[in-house]
Amino acid sequence: xxxxxxxxxxLVAAVFILSLFSGVVAAIQTPAEQYNKDKxxxxxxxxxxEEARKIFENARERLRNANDNRSREELKINTKxxxxxxxxxxxxxxxxxxxxxxxxxxxxxxxxxxxxxIEAHITQLEEMKVKxxxxxxxxxxxxxxxxxxxxxxKIRLETRYYVGIILNYRSNAFLSKVDxxxxxxxxxxxxxxxxxxxxxKLKAEAAKFDRIVADAKQNQQxxxxxxxxxxxxxxxxxxxxxxxxxxxxxxxxxxxxxxxKKLKDAAKQLKDFVNEFRKISRGKxxxxxxxxETLSGN
Amino acid sequence: MKLVYILIxxxxxxxxxxxxxxxxxxxxxxxxxAPAAPVETSVSPAETIDSVAPVETSVSPAETTASASEDPFGTDMDVAALExxxxxxxxxxxxxxxx
Numbered sequence: 001x002x003x004x005x006x007x008x009x010x011l012v013a014a015v016f017i018l019s020l021f022s023g024v025v026a027a028i029q030t031p032a033e034q035y036n037k038d039k040x041x042x043x044x045x046x047x048x049x050e051e052a053r054k055i056f057e058n059a060r061e062r063l064r065n066a067n068d069n070r071s072r073e074e075l076k077i078n079t080k081x082x083x084x085x086x087x088x089x090x091x092x093x094x095x096x097x098x099x100x101x102x103x104x105x106x107x108x109x110x111x112x113x114x115x116x117x118i119e120a121h122i123t124q125l126e127e128m129k130v131k132x133x134x135x136x137x138x139x140x141x142x143x144x145x146x147x148x149x150x151x152x153x154k155i156r157l158e159t160r161y162y163v164g165i166i167l168n169y170r171s172n173a174f175l176s177k178v179d180x181x182x183x184x185x186x187x188x189x190x191x192x193x194x195x196x197x198x199x200x201k202l203k204a205e206a207a208k209f210d211r212i213v214a215d216a217k218q219n220q221q222x223x224x225x226x227x228x229x230x231x232x233x234x235x236x237x238x239x240x241x242x243x244x245x246x247x248x249x250x251x252x253x254x255x256x257x258x259x260x261k262k263l264k265d266a267a268k269q270l271k272d273f274v275n276e277f278r279k280i281s282r283g284k285x286x287x288x289x290x291x292x293e294t295l296s297g298n
Numbered sequence: 299m300k301l302v303y304i305l306i307x308x309x310x311x312x313x314x315x316x317x318x319x320x321x322x323x324x325x326x327x328x329x330x331x332a333p334a335a336p337v338e339t340s341v342s343p344a345e346t347i348d349s350v351a352p353v354e355t356s357v358s359p360a361e362t363t364a365s366a367s368e369d370p371f372g373t374d375m376d377v378a379a380l381e382x383x384x385x386x387x388x389x390x391x392x393x394x395x396x397x
Contacts, residue, residue, distance in 0.1 A: 036319075042389070049391070050392075053392070053394065056397075057394070070337075079397060082394075082397070086391065086393055087390050090391060093389055093391065096389070097386065098388055100383070100386060107343075141397060142396070142397060145393075145394070145396070145397045148393065149393055152391060152393060156391075157392070159387070160387050163383055163386060163387040164387065166383065167380060167383050167384070167387070170379065170380055171380060172384070174373075174376045174380070177371075177373075177376070178373070181371055190325075210319075212364075253387070256384065257384060260377070260380045260381060260384060263376070263377055263380065264377045264381075266373070267373035267374055267376070267377050270371060270373055274370055
Protein backbone atom coordinates (compact mmCIF):
# COMPACT_ATOMS: atom_id res chain seq x y z
CA UNK A 1 0.00 0.00 0.00
CA UNK A 2 2.81 2.33 0.95
CA UNK A 3 4.59 1.44 -2.29
CA UNK A 4 1.44 2.19 -4.36
CA UNK A 5 1.03 5.54 -2.65
CA UNK A 6 4.59 6.44 -3.45
CA UNK A 7 4.09 5.64 -7.16
CA UNK A 8 0.85 7.58 -7.20
CA UNK A 9 2.49 10.53 -5.50
CA UNK A 10 5.31 10.50 -8.03
CA LEU A 11 2.85 10.43 -10.92
CA VAL A 12 0.81 13.30 -9.52
CA ALA A 13 4.00 15.26 -8.92
CA ALA A 14 5.05 14.71 -12.53
CA VAL A 15 1.65 15.87 -13.80
CA PHE A 16 1.91 18.88 -11.52
CA ILE A 17 5.28 19.90 -12.95
CA LEU A 18 4.08 19.39 -16.53
CA SER A 19 0.89 21.33 -15.90
CA LEU A 20 2.94 24.30 -14.70
CA PHE A 21 4.39 24.53 -18.17
CA SER A 22 1.14 24.00 -20.05
CA GLY A 23 0.16 27.65 -19.95
CA VAL A 24 3.62 28.90 -20.73
CA VAL A 25 3.91 26.67 -23.79
CA ALA A 26 0.48 27.65 -25.04
CA ALA A 27 1.24 31.33 -24.54
CA ILE A 28 4.25 31.22 -26.84
CA GLN A 29 2.46 32.27 -29.99
CA THR A 30 3.77 34.89 -32.32
CA PRO A 31 1.48 37.63 -33.61
CA ALA A 32 1.75 36.17 -37.10
CA GLU A 33 0.58 32.81 -35.76
CA GLN A 34 -2.29 34.48 -33.93
CA TYR A 35 -3.27 36.29 -37.12
CA ASN A 36 -3.09 33.09 -39.16
CA LYS A 37 -5.23 31.34 -36.57
CA ASP A 38 -7.86 34.08 -36.73
CA LYS A 39 -7.72 34.07 -40.52
CA UNK A 40 -8.10 30.31 -40.66
CA UNK A 41 -11.10 30.54 -38.35
CA UNK A 42 -12.56 33.24 -40.57
CA UNK A 43 -12.10 31.14 -43.70
CA UNK A 44 -13.75 28.15 -42.03
CA UNK A 45 -16.73 30.12 -40.77
CA UNK A 46 -17.08 31.74 -44.19
CA UNK A 47 -17.17 28.34 -45.86
CA UNK A 48 -19.73 27.03 -43.40
CA UNK A 49 -21.85 30.17 -43.77
CA GLU A 50 -21.91 29.88 -47.54
CA GLU A 51 -22.92 26.23 -47.32
CA ALA A 52 -25.66 27.04 -44.82
CA ARG A 53 -26.92 29.85 -47.01
CA LYS A 54 -27.09 27.57 -50.04
CA ILE A 55 -28.94 24.87 -48.09
CA PHE A 56 -31.36 27.43 -46.71
CA GLU A 57 -32.04 28.94 -50.14
CA ASN A 58 -32.72 25.50 -51.61
CA ALA A 59 -34.99 24.53 -48.72
CA ARG A 60 -36.90 27.78 -48.94
CA GLU A 61 -37.46 27.30 -52.65
CA ARG A 62 -38.44 23.65 -52.26
CA LEU A 63 -40.74 24.14 -49.28
CA ARG A 64 -42.20 27.47 -50.27
CA ASN A 65 -45.72 26.11 -50.62
CA ALA A 66 -45.52 23.24 -48.16
CA ASN A 67 -47.85 23.42 -45.20
CA ASP A 68 -47.07 20.25 -43.29
CA ASN A 69 -45.30 20.34 -39.94
CA ARG A 70 -42.33 18.33 -41.12
CA SER A 71 -41.54 20.79 -43.90
CA ARG A 72 -41.98 23.74 -41.59
CA GLU A 73 -39.62 22.16 -39.08
CA GLU A 74 -37.03 21.49 -41.76
CA LEU A 75 -37.18 25.08 -42.93
CA LYS A 76 -36.90 26.32 -39.36
CA ILE A 77 -33.74 24.27 -38.80
CA ASN A 78 -32.19 25.55 -42.02
CA THR A 79 -33.09 29.14 -41.20
CA LYS A 80 -31.54 28.85 -37.76
CA UNK A 81 -28.41 27.35 -39.22
CA UNK A 82 -28.12 30.11 -41.80
CA UNK A 83 -28.49 32.81 -39.15
CA UNK A 84 -26.08 31.15 -36.73
CA UNK A 85 -23.44 30.76 -39.41
CA UNK A 86 -23.90 34.35 -40.51
CA UNK A 87 -23.40 35.54 -36.94
CA UNK A 88 -20.33 33.33 -36.51
CA UNK A 89 -18.81 34.76 -39.63
CA UNK A 90 -19.49 38.30 -38.48
CA UNK A 91 -17.76 37.53 -35.17
CA UNK A 92 -14.75 36.05 -36.98
CA UNK A 93 -14.58 39.18 -39.10
CA UNK A 94 -14.53 41.31 -35.97
CA UNK A 95 -11.86 39.17 -34.34
CA UNK A 96 -9.48 39.74 -37.24
CA UNK A 97 -10.03 43.48 -37.16
CA UNK A 98 -9.73 43.53 -33.37
CA UNK A 99 -6.38 41.84 -33.70
CA UNK A 100 -5.27 44.53 -36.12
CA UNK A 101 -6.35 47.32 -33.82
CA UNK A 102 -4.75 45.76 -30.74
CA UNK A 103 -1.33 45.10 -32.23
CA UNK A 104 1.20 46.75 -29.95
CA UNK A 105 2.56 48.80 -32.86
CA UNK A 106 -0.91 50.07 -33.66
CA UNK A 107 -1.79 51.21 -30.16
CA UNK A 108 -2.29 54.92 -29.84
CA UNK A 109 -2.83 55.38 -33.57
CA UNK A 110 -6.60 55.36 -33.13
CA UNK A 111 -7.64 58.05 -30.69
CA UNK A 112 -10.88 56.44 -29.57
CA UNK A 113 -11.56 53.01 -28.09
CA UNK A 114 -11.90 51.03 -31.32
CA UNK A 115 -11.22 47.78 -29.52
CA UNK A 116 -14.07 48.51 -27.09
CA UNK A 117 -16.44 49.27 -29.97
CA ILE A 118 -15.55 45.96 -31.62
CA GLU A 119 -15.99 44.11 -28.34
CA ALA A 120 -19.42 45.70 -27.90
CA HIS A 121 -20.47 44.42 -31.33
CA ILE A 122 -19.24 40.93 -30.49
CA THR A 123 -21.41 41.01 -27.36
CA GLN A 124 -24.41 42.15 -29.43
CA LEU A 125 -23.84 39.27 -31.81
CA GLU A 126 -23.57 36.73 -28.99
CA GLU A 127 -26.91 38.01 -27.67
CA MET A 128 -28.36 37.65 -31.13
CA LYS A 129 -27.34 33.99 -31.17
CA VAL A 130 -29.47 33.42 -28.08
CA LYS A 131 -32.40 35.05 -29.88
CA UNK A 132 -31.90 32.72 -32.84
CA UNK A 133 -31.94 29.72 -30.52
CA UNK A 134 -35.22 30.91 -29.01
CA UNK A 135 -36.88 31.95 -32.28
CA UNK A 136 -39.92 29.94 -33.35
CA UNK A 137 -41.87 31.81 -35.98
CA UNK A 138 -41.02 33.13 -39.42
CA UNK A 139 -41.58 36.60 -38.04
CA UNK A 140 -38.96 36.02 -35.31
CA UNK A 141 -36.41 34.97 -37.91
CA UNK A 142 -37.18 37.89 -40.21
CA UNK A 143 -36.73 40.34 -37.33
CA UNK A 144 -33.38 38.83 -36.32
CA UNK A 145 -32.17 38.78 -39.92
CA UNK A 146 -33.11 42.40 -40.31
CA UNK A 147 -31.26 43.30 -37.08
CA UNK A 148 -28.22 41.36 -38.23
CA UNK A 149 -28.17 43.15 -41.55
CA UNK A 150 -28.36 46.56 -39.88
CA UNK A 151 -25.62 45.64 -37.46
CA UNK A 152 -23.44 44.28 -40.25
CA UNK A 153 -23.73 47.57 -42.14
CA LYS A 154 -22.47 49.40 -39.03
CA ILE A 155 -19.72 46.88 -38.34
CA ARG A 156 -18.49 46.97 -41.91
CA LEU A 157 -18.35 50.77 -41.96
CA GLU A 158 -16.66 51.04 -38.58
CA THR A 159 -14.04 48.39 -39.17
CA ARG A 160 -13.17 49.87 -42.57
CA TYR A 161 -12.76 53.22 -40.84
CA TYR A 162 -10.44 51.76 -38.17
CA VAL A 163 -8.27 49.92 -40.68
CA GLY A 164 -8.22 53.09 -42.78
CA ILE A 165 -6.77 55.08 -39.88
CA ILE A 166 -4.04 52.50 -39.30
CA LEU A 167 -3.34 52.32 -43.02
CA ASN A 168 -2.87 56.09 -43.15
CA TYR A 169 -0.42 55.95 -40.28
CA ARG A 170 1.54 53.16 -41.94
CA SER A 171 1.55 54.87 -45.33
CA ASN A 172 2.92 58.04 -43.73
CA ALA A 173 5.60 56.01 -41.94
CA PHE A 174 6.55 54.45 -45.26
CA LEU A 175 6.77 57.88 -46.89
CA SER A 176 9.05 59.18 -44.10
CA LYS A 177 11.22 56.16 -44.60
CA VAL A 178 11.59 56.64 -48.35
CA ASP A 179 12.53 60.27 -47.71
CA UNK A 180 15.62 59.01 -45.91
CA UNK A 181 16.28 56.53 -48.68
CA UNK A 182 16.02 59.32 -51.24
CA UNK A 183 18.67 61.35 -49.39
CA UNK A 184 20.98 58.37 -49.41
CA UNK A 185 20.39 57.83 -53.11
CA UNK A 186 21.48 61.41 -53.81
CA UNK A 187 24.56 60.98 -51.65
CA UNK A 188 25.47 57.81 -53.48
CA UNK A 189 25.18 59.58 -56.84
CA UNK A 190 27.38 62.44 -55.67
CA UNK A 191 30.08 60.11 -54.46
CA UNK A 192 30.03 58.10 -57.67
CA UNK A 193 30.38 61.35 -59.61
CA UNK A 194 33.32 62.34 -57.44
CA UNK A 195 34.92 59.13 -58.55
CA UNK A 196 34.40 60.16 -62.16
CA UNK A 197 31.69 57.60 -62.85
CA UNK A 198 28.89 58.47 -65.27
CA UNK A 199 25.67 58.61 -63.24
CA UNK A 200 23.26 59.79 -65.95
CA LYS A 201 21.12 56.66 -65.87
CA LEU A 202 21.29 56.43 -62.10
CA LYS A 203 20.10 60.02 -61.81
CA ALA A 204 17.17 59.23 -64.09
CA GLU A 205 16.22 56.27 -61.90
CA ALA A 206 16.44 58.45 -58.78
CA ALA A 207 14.35 61.19 -60.39
CA LYS A 208 11.67 58.66 -61.34
CA PHE A 209 11.64 57.36 -57.78
CA ASP A 210 11.26 60.90 -56.40
CA ARG A 211 8.35 61.62 -58.77
CA ILE A 212 6.47 58.51 -57.72
CA VAL A 213 7.04 59.32 -54.05
CA ALA A 214 5.90 62.92 -54.57
CA ASP A 215 2.69 61.65 -56.19
CA ALA A 216 2.10 59.25 -53.33
CA LYS A 217 2.67 62.02 -50.79
CA GLN A 218 0.19 64.31 -52.48
CA ASN A 219 -2.38 61.54 -52.53
CA GLN A 220 -1.73 60.66 -48.91
CA GLN A 221 -2.11 64.26 -47.82
CA UNK A 222 -5.58 64.39 -49.39
CA UNK A 223 -6.46 61.11 -47.68
CA UNK A 224 -5.30 62.45 -44.31
CA UNK A 225 -7.47 65.52 -44.77
CA UNK A 226 -10.46 63.35 -45.60
CA UNK A 227 -9.94 61.24 -42.49
CA UNK A 228 -9.57 64.34 -40.31
CA UNK A 229 -13.15 65.27 -41.17
CA UNK A 230 -14.38 61.63 -40.95
CA UNK A 231 -17.87 62.33 -42.32
CA UNK A 232 -20.52 60.01 -40.93
CA UNK A 233 -18.54 58.98 -37.86
CA UNK A 234 -18.70 60.33 -34.33
CA UNK A 235 -15.55 61.13 -32.39
CA UNK A 236 -15.90 57.79 -30.57
CA UNK A 237 -15.59 55.94 -33.89
CA UNK A 238 -19.21 54.83 -34.16
CA UNK A 239 -21.38 55.51 -37.21
CA UNK A 240 -23.50 58.64 -36.93
CA UNK A 241 -24.78 58.70 -40.51
CA UNK A 242 -24.50 55.56 -42.64
CA UNK A 243 -24.80 57.30 -45.99
CA UNK A 244 -22.17 59.91 -45.19
CA UNK A 245 -19.89 57.26 -43.70
CA UNK A 246 -20.27 55.09 -46.80
CA UNK A 247 -19.41 57.97 -49.11
CA UNK A 248 -16.43 59.01 -46.99
CA UNK A 249 -15.06 55.47 -46.96
CA UNK A 250 -15.69 55.02 -50.67
CA UNK A 251 -13.51 58.06 -51.37
CA UNK A 252 -10.96 57.16 -48.71
CA UNK A 253 -10.66 53.58 -49.87
CA UNK A 254 -10.04 54.62 -53.48
CA UNK A 255 -7.38 57.10 -52.43
CA UNK A 256 -5.67 54.65 -50.13
CA UNK A 257 -5.56 51.98 -52.80
CA UNK A 258 -4.04 54.51 -55.14
CA UNK A 259 -1.41 55.46 -52.55
CA UNK A 260 -0.51 51.82 -51.89
CA LYS A 261 -0.17 51.25 -55.62
CA LYS A 262 2.18 54.24 -55.88
CA LEU A 263 4.19 53.02 -52.91
CA LYS A 264 4.49 49.65 -54.60
CA ASP A 265 5.75 51.39 -57.73
CA ALA A 266 8.23 53.33 -55.60
CA ALA A 267 9.53 50.11 -54.06
CA LYS A 268 9.99 48.66 -57.53
CA GLN A 269 11.72 51.81 -58.71
CA LEU A 270 14.06 51.66 -55.74
CA LYS A 271 15.08 48.18 -56.82
CA ASP A 272 15.83 49.46 -60.30
CA PHE A 273 18.01 52.17 -58.76
CA VAL A 274 19.87 49.62 -56.63
CA ASN A 275 20.44 47.39 -59.66
CA GLU A 276 21.80 50.29 -61.68
CA PHE A 277 23.97 51.36 -58.77
CA ARG A 278 25.42 47.86 -58.57
CA LYS A 279 26.11 47.86 -62.27
CA ILE A 280 27.92 51.15 -62.52
CA SER A 281 29.88 50.49 -59.39
CA ARG A 282 31.59 47.84 -61.52
CA GLY A 283 30.01 44.92 -59.79
CA LYS A 284 31.84 45.56 -56.55
CA UNK A 285 28.73 46.63 -54.74
CA UNK A 286 27.36 44.70 -51.84
CA UNK A 287 24.05 45.11 -50.15
CA UNK A 288 24.01 43.69 -46.71
CA UNK A 289 20.81 43.07 -44.86
CA UNK A 290 19.89 42.54 -41.24
CA UNK A 291 19.97 45.63 -39.08
CA UNK A 292 22.03 47.69 -41.48
CA GLU A 293 21.88 48.12 -45.19
CA THR A 294 25.12 48.87 -46.88
CA LEU A 295 25.55 49.98 -50.41
CA SER A 296 29.20 49.99 -51.17
CA GLY A 297 31.27 50.04 -54.28
CA ASN A 298 34.54 51.26 -55.59
CA MET B 299 -2.10 9.46 1.35
CA LYS B 300 -2.20 12.97 2.70
CA LEU B 301 0.66 13.83 0.38
CA VAL B 302 -1.37 12.62 -2.62
CA TYR B 303 -4.26 14.90 -1.70
CA ILE B 304 -1.92 17.86 -1.36
CA LEU B 305 -0.44 17.11 -4.75
CA ILE B 306 -3.89 16.82 -6.34
CA UNK B 307 -4.73 20.26 -4.98
CA UNK B 308 -1.45 21.55 -6.40
CA UNK B 309 -2.25 20.04 -9.80
CA UNK B 310 -5.60 21.81 -9.86
CA UNK B 311 -3.84 25.04 -8.91
CA UNK B 312 -1.24 24.48 -11.58
CA UNK B 313 -3.87 23.95 -14.27
CA UNK B 314 -5.49 27.15 -13.15
CA UNK B 315 -2.14 28.88 -13.52
CA UNK B 316 -1.88 27.23 -16.90
CA UNK B 317 -5.15 28.85 -17.90
CA UNK B 318 -3.75 32.19 -16.80
CA UNK B 319 -0.67 31.49 -18.84
CA UNK B 320 -2.91 30.84 -21.84
CA UNK B 321 -3.85 34.46 -21.97
CA UNK B 322 -2.84 35.56 -25.46
CA UNK B 323 0.56 37.09 -25.61
CA UNK B 324 0.56 40.81 -26.08
CA UNK B 325 0.17 41.32 -29.77
CA UNK B 326 3.24 42.62 -31.44
CA UNK B 327 4.42 42.77 -34.96
CA UNK B 328 5.69 39.44 -36.16
CA UNK B 329 9.34 38.61 -36.24
CA UNK B 330 9.41 39.15 -39.98
CA UNK B 331 9.37 42.84 -39.23
CA ALA B 332 12.87 43.98 -39.86
CA PRO B 333 13.51 47.47 -38.65
CA ALA B 334 14.43 49.60 -41.54
CA ALA B 335 18.01 49.86 -41.88
CA PRO B 336 20.42 52.62 -41.67
CA VAL B 337 21.89 53.10 -45.09
CA GLU B 338 25.57 53.39 -45.61
CA THR B 339 26.93 54.20 -48.98
CA SER B 340 30.44 54.38 -50.20
CA VAL B 341 32.09 54.44 -53.57
CA SER B 342 35.56 53.48 -52.56
CA PRO B 343 36.60 50.82 -50.13
CA ALA B 344 38.19 53.34 -47.82
CA GLU B 345 35.26 55.71 -47.86
CA THR B 346 32.14 55.36 -45.75
CA ILE B 347 29.16 57.60 -45.25
CA ASP B 348 27.54 57.87 -41.87
CA SER B 349 24.39 55.88 -41.77
CA VAL B 350 20.96 57.48 -41.46
CA ALA B 351 18.94 56.91 -38.36
CA PRO B 352 16.94 53.71 -38.44
CA VAL B 353 13.43 54.15 -39.73
CA GLU B 354 10.61 52.09 -38.33
CA THR B 355 9.29 49.58 -40.79
CA SER B 356 5.70 48.59 -40.47
CA VAL B 357 5.11 44.96 -41.10
CA SER B 358 1.85 43.26 -40.84
CA PRO B 359 0.87 39.65 -40.44
CA ALA B 360 0.65 37.19 -43.23
CA GLU B 361 3.28 38.52 -45.42
CA THR B 362 6.30 37.12 -47.09
CA THR B 363 9.84 37.63 -46.01
CA ALA B 364 12.18 38.87 -48.67
CA SER B 365 15.90 38.43 -48.40
CA ALA B 366 17.99 41.52 -47.78
CA SER B 367 19.50 41.44 -51.25
CA GLU B 368 16.05 41.29 -52.89
CA ASP B 369 14.55 43.89 -50.57
CA PRO B 370 17.50 45.89 -49.24
CA PHE B 371 15.41 48.66 -47.68
CA GLY B 372 12.52 46.52 -46.50
CA THR B 373 10.12 48.36 -48.78
CA ASP B 374 8.63 45.18 -50.24
CA MET B 375 7.69 44.09 -46.74
CA ASP B 376 6.12 47.47 -46.06
CA VAL B 377 4.05 47.25 -49.21
CA ALA B 378 3.00 43.69 -48.38
CA ALA B 379 1.86 44.92 -44.96
CA LEU B 380 -0.24 47.68 -46.51
CA GLU B 381 -1.78 45.31 -49.04
CA UNK B 382 -2.61 42.85 -46.30
CA UNK B 383 -4.46 45.60 -44.44
CA UNK B 384 -6.36 46.56 -47.57
CA UNK B 385 -7.36 42.93 -48.06
CA UNK B 386 -8.72 42.69 -44.51
CA UNK B 387 -10.58 45.92 -44.99
CA UNK B 388 -12.30 44.46 -48.07
CA UNK B 389 -13.68 41.39 -46.29
CA UNK B 390 -17.42 41.16 -46.78
CA UNK B 391 -20.31 38.90 -45.85
CA UNK B 392 -22.97 38.07 -48.40
CA UNK B 393 -26.11 38.20 -46.29
CA UNK B 394 -29.38 37.57 -48.11
CA UNK B 395 -31.57 40.56 -48.89
CA UNK B 396 -34.42 39.01 -46.97
CA UNK B 397 -35.47 35.64 -45.61
